[in-house]
Amino acid sequence: MAYRETEKMRQRKALAREKIINCTYECVAEGGFRSARITRIAGLAEVATGTIYRHFESREDLFAEVFQLATQKEVDKVAEALNTSGDAAARLEAALRQFAGRALRGPVMAWSLLAEPVDPKVEEERLAYRKAYASLFEKTIREGITEGCFPDQNAQQSSTCLVGAIAESLVGPLSLTQPNRENEDNDPLVDAIIRFCMQGLTGTRR
C-alpha cells in the first residue's frame, strides 16, 4: 500500500506553514526583510530551519509569499476606499490618503513593501502589485472623466503617475534611517502628496 497523508498530517503541515508565514511577517514588520533571517524565523516558529525548507523552496519563495500577503492587504484597502460613496475625485483622494496614512503608521512594513532592496523575486512581485494599484486608480479616473470631475486625459498614464508619485514620496519618510518616524506629525506630508496628485489629475489649484 502506497504511503498516504492522513487528514491530521495535512492539517498539521498547513498549520506549520501558516506559523512560518506569520513569524516571517512579524520579523518583516519589525525590521524589514533584511532582519528576517531563516534562523530567527525558525526560532520564532519553534521549528528547525530544515523544516522551513520543506515548506518553501527557498528564502526568496517564502519572502515572495509574505510580500504578496502583506501587499494584497493594502491593495484591498485601497479598493475598499475607492468603492465608497462620493464622486470619483473624493473617493480617489480618500484612497490615497488612506494608503499614505497606513504606510506612515506602519513604516517598517511599508518601507519593506515599497522600497526595501530585497531580491529579484520580491522585485518582480513589487512590479506586479504596482500594476494592481494602477488598475484600481485607472478605473476610478475613468469614472471621474465620465462624471465630469476630472478633465479628459489618458487614464492609464495618469494612474501610473499617481502610483509613482505616492510611492516615491513615501520612500524617504519611511526609510529605516529616519528616527522617530512614528511620532512625527505626518499630516503636512500627506497633504503635500495629495495636493500634487490631485492637481496632476485635475489641473486645478488646491
Added chain:
Amino acid sequence: MAYRETEKMRQRKALAREKIINCTYECVAEGGFRSARITRIAGLAEVATGTIYRHFESREDLFAEVFQLATQKEVDKVAEALNTSGDAAARLEAALRQFAGRALRGPVMAWSLLAEPVDPKVEEERLAYRKAYASLFEKTIREGITEGCFPDQNAQQSSTCLVGAIAESLVGPLSLTQPNRENEDNDPLVDAIIRFCMQGLTGTRR
C-alpha cells in the same frame, strides 16, 4: 626587494578593468542585467571569468558600478537641461521631456536602470540615484517659487512626486515584454506624463 607593480602593469590592469565594464554595459544595454552573465562578459572582453573576479569582488559589485556609470550619465543630462536658460517651469519641463525621451530611445538600458529586478546592491544604488534626481528637481522648484512660476509648495515633497511619477509611468512602456517599443510614436505618452507633472506642480490646467 618587495614586488612592485610597474607603471605598465598598472596601465594594463586599468585597461582590462575598463574593458570589462564596457562589455558589461553593452550586455545590459542589449538585454538587461539578466542577460549580463559573467561567462558572456568574459567572452566579449576576451578574458577568463577568473580575471573578472580579480577586478571586481562579485558580479553584484560589477553590476553596481555599471549601474552607477549609466545612471550618472542620465543625472548629468537632467542637470544640464535644468541649467539652460528660461524660467524654472520651462527648464523643468525640458528636463522631464529629455529624461523620458532618452529612456524611450534606449528602452532596454532605461528599463534596467529604472526597474529591472536585479539584486539588493543595485537596488541600493537605485534609491540613492532617485534622491539625486529629486535634489536637482527640488532646486529648480525652489527657483520657480521665487520666480513666481510655481505656487508656494513643499519643494522637497513635490520633487519626489515628480521622480516617482515619471519613473513609474515609464516602467510599463519600457518593460522588456512590450514589442516594438523603439518604433512607437511616443510623443502622446511623454505629453501625458509631462501634463500630469506640470499640473501637479502648478495647479494650472494644460
